[in-house]
Amino acid sequence: MAINTDKNSYTFIFAIIMVVVVGALLAFVSSSLSGTISENIRLEKQQNILYAMGVNNNDEGSVEFISTSEVAQVFNQYIKKQLVIEGDQITEDKEAFLIDLKKEAERAKNGEARRLPVFIGEKEGKTFYVLPMLGKGLWDAIWGYVALDDKLVIQGVFFDHKGETPGLGANIKQRFFMDDFTGESILKNNDIVGVKVIKGNNDPLNNDKLDNEVDALAGATITGNGLSAMLSDSFKLYENYLNSILVQ
Amino acid sequence: MGLLSKKDAALIKDPLFDNNPITIQVLGICSALAITAELKASIVMGLSVLFVLGMGNVVISLMRNIIPSKIRIIVQLVVVAALVIIVDQVLKAFAYELSKTLSVFVGLIITNCIIMGRFEAFALGNGPWKAFLDGIGNAGGYAIILVIIGFFRELLGSGTLLGFQVLGDPIAKTGVYALGYENNGFMLLSPMALIVVGLIIWVQRARNPKLQESH
Numbered sequence: 001m002a003i004n005t006d007k008n009s010y011t012f013i014f015a016i017i018m019v020v021v022v023g024a025l026l027a028f029v030s031s032s033l034s035g036t037i038s039e040n041i042r043l044e045k046q047q048n049i050l051y052a053m054g055v056n057n058n059d060e061g062s063v064e065f066i067s068t069s070e071v072a073q074v075f076n077q078y079i080k081k082q083l084v085i086e087g088d089q090i091t092e093d094k095e096a097f098l099i100d101l102k103k104e105a106e107r108a109k110n111g112e113a114r115r116l117p118v119f120i121g122e123k124e125g126k127t128f129y130v131l132p133m134l135g136k137g138l139w140d141a142i143w144g145y146v147a148l149d150d151k152l153v154i155q156g157v158f159f160d161h162k163g164e165t166p167g168l169g170a171n172i173k174q175r176f177f178m179d180d181f182t183g184e185s186i187l188k189n190n191d192i193v194g195v196k197v198i199k200g201n202n203d204p205l206n207n208d209k210l211d212n213e214v215d216a217l218a219g220a221t222i223t224g225n226g227l228s229a230m231l232s233d234s235f236k237l238y239e240n241y242l243n244s245i246l247v248q
Numbered sequence: 249m250g251l252l253s254k255k256d257a258a259l260i261k262d263p264l265f266d267n268n269p270i271t272i273q274v275l276g277i278c279s280a281l282a283i284t285a286e287l288k289a290s291i292v293m294g295l296s297v298l299f300v301l302g303m304g305n306v307v308i309s310l311m312r313n314i315i316p317s318k319i320r321i322i323v324q325l326v327v328v329a330a331l332v333i334i335v336d337q338v339l340k341a342f343a344y345e346l347s348k349t350l351s352v353f354v355g356l357i358i359t360n361c362i363i364m365g366r367f368e369a370f371a372l373g374n375g376p377w378k379a380f381l382d383g384i385g386n387a388g389g390y391a392i393i394l395v396i397i398g399f400f401r402e403l404l405g406s407g408t409l410l411g412f413q414v415l416g417d418p419i420a421k422t423g424v425y426a427l428g429y430e431n432n433g434f435m436l437l438s439p440m441a442l443i444v445v446g447l448i449i450w451v452q453r454a455r456n457p458k459l460q461e462s463h
Contacts, residue, residue, distance in 0.1 A: 005313075005314065005315070005316045005317060006316065006317065006318070010316055011316040011318050011319055014314070014315070014316050014319070014323075015316075015319055015322075018323060018326060019326075022326055022330045025330065025334075026330060026333055026334070029333075029334050029337050029338070030337060033337050033338065033340070033341040036341040036342070037337070037340045037341050040340065040341070040344040044344070160348075162351060163351055163355075165282065165283070165285065166283050166285055166286055166288075166289035167283075167284075167285025167286035167289065167401075167402070167405075167406070167436060168285055168436055204419070205419065218433040218436060219285075219433065219436040219437055
C-alpha cells in the first residue's frame with residue numbers, strides 16, 4: 001500500500017471519514033436499542049416503587065425485585081393512585097412514575113412550579129405513601145423511593161446510585177443499609193426533619209427508632225451526607241402534603 | 249490454543265507475570281485502587297477490560313497501515329470509546345442488571361492507560377492475531393492483580409468474599425468475631441490498595457531477582 005499517510009489532506013480525509021463512520025455506527029446502535037432501553041427503565045421504576053413498599057421477592061439478605069415479566073401487572077394491583085402535586089393542586093396521573101425528577105428540579109430553578117409525584121399503594125389493608133427523591137452522592141446522582149405510613153414512619157426504602165464507589169458508597173443499595181431505615185420516624189417534635197445517616201452514633205443496631213438517625217457506612221461519608229441531604233430536602237418539598245396525610 | 253508458537257504463547261504469558269502491566273509497568277493503577285474494595289467489582293472490571301482490550305487491539309492492528317501518524321492517539325481514543333459505548337448500549341438493552349453494575353466502570357475503561365499503552369506500543373506495529381493475544385495477555389495480567397487486591401481488601405475489610413460472610417457475622421459476633429477479631433475498615437480505603445499493590449510487587453521481585461532494577 002503506497003498511501004502517504006503523513007499528508008495533511010490524507011489526515012483530514014481520514015479524520016472526516018472516521019468521524020462519520022463511527023458517528024453513524026453509534027447513532028444506529030443507539031436508535032435501534034432505545035426502545036428496549038426505555039422499556040427497561042420504565043420497568044425498573046415500577047420495581048423500585050414496589051420494592052420500597054415491601055412488595056419484592058427478597059429472601060434473607062438479598063435484594064430481589066418482582067420479575068420484569070410480571071411487574072407491570074403487580075404494579076397496577078398494588079398502586080392504587082398516582083398523584084402529582086403542583087403547588088396547591090393535586091391531580092391524578094396514571095403515568096406519574098415516569099416524571100423525571102431532574103427535569104422538575106430544573107423547572108423549579110427557572111421559577112416554574114415543580115411537579116411532585118406520590119404513589120399511594122395498598123398492601124394487606126395498609127396504605128403506603130411512596131415518595132421518589134433525587135440527590136447527589138460523591139461522584140454522581142443518587143436517588144431513591146421512601147414508603148411512609150400515615151404516621152410518617154418509614155415502612156421501607158429503596159436507594160440507588162449512578163456511580164458511587166463499589167464496596168463503599170455503592171453499599172447504599174444493600175439490604176443491611178436500607179433495612180435500617182424501616183421503622184424510623186421522620187418526625188421530631190411533630191416537625192418533619194427526615195432521617196440522618198450518622199457516623200459513630202451509639203446505636204449501631206438501630207434499636208432507637210425515634211432518634212431520626214441510622215448508622216453510616218464506613219468509608220462513605222460523602223455519599224452518606226448526600227443521602228441525608230436528599231431525604232431532608234425531599235421531605236421539605238412534600239411538607240404540606242405529608243402534614244395533610246398525618247394522623248396524630 | 250495448543251498450537252500457539254513459543255513466541256505467541258509468550259505474548260500471553262509475559263504480561264501475566266514477568267511483564268505485568270500493573271506491578272512491572274505500573275500502568276492502570278488508578279482503577280486498581282478505585283474499584284477493588286470488593287472482589288465482584290474487581291472481576292467485572294477485569295472481564296470488561298479483557299473484552300475491550302482484546303477487541304480494540306485487533307481493530308487498531310487492522311487499521312495500522314492507514315492511520316495517519318499525526319492523529320493516531322485520537323483514532324485510538326475514538327476506537328476504544330466507540331467500543332465501550334456500543335458494549336454499554338447493548339448491555340443496557342439486553343442485560344440491564346449487569347449494565348448497572350458496570351456503569352461506574354465504563355468511564356474508567358476508556359481512560360485506562362493500559363489500553364492506550366497497548367494500542368500504541370503493540371497493535372500499531374503487529375498483525376491482528378498477535379495483537380489479540382497481546383491484548384488478552386495484558387488484560388489478563390491486569391485482571392489477576394485486581395482480583396488479588398480485591399480478595400484481600402474484601403476479606404480483611406468487610407469479612408466477606410463476593411458478598412458472603414466467610415468469617416462470621418461481625419454484629420452477632422459469630423465465627424472468628426467471637427474470638428475478638430475485628431474488620432479493618434482501613435482496608436476499604438484506597439491507600440490500603442496501594443499498600444497491597446506494593447506488597448505484591450515486593451513478593452514478585454523477591455521471588456524473581458531478574459525483575460529488580462539496579463541503581
